[in-house]
Amino acid sequence: MECASGGCWRTITVAPAAGQSPQDLARAMGLAEEQTLPPTLFDPMSVYLGAKPKDGELIVYLGYQ
Template identity: 40%
Template sequence: MAPTRKRAVWIGAAAALVLCTLTYAGHVLLLVVGAREGDVPPASAIPLPDDAQVVSEELDCGSGGCWLTVEVRPADGQSPDELATEVGSAPSLELTGNVLDPRTTYLWGEADGDVLSIQASYWSRTPV
């Protein structure tokens, strides 16, 4: 490969890397700048076992922001407290974000009769 062609390939690769970096930085900036207290994580962000069943989802808000309350019915033979321990939400769990959504999700779980009630929030570090 000629030196000028090799140089052009390196410049093109560097430009592509810069473009990808700027695109990702713009995505994260939009998440941060566009953040509102009403933002809540999706129920899919909660690491539930396959045999657990989501019974209901409810969005609640207060003076400290909003949170998602998800009621989960454990598998047959499992108590809500055992499910909370398996999920890691008893008493609380902090889930770090991923590449697409780098926000941290905070979870709290407690037994409510025969279901586990889990609250998920981006904002509150204490149970809501």
């Protein structure tokens, strides 16, 4: 986990299955576009999650701001 003045985030690198592109994996995971979830009673900060392809793998990130 990393933190800075704007919040904290976590990343994980995922390798797609043989024959699957990182973009296909992102779509299958529902992460084709970045999502921002508004604050709630139990989580008073905005949560953002998304993914981006890099070098044949998928970098998945989740953060609070």
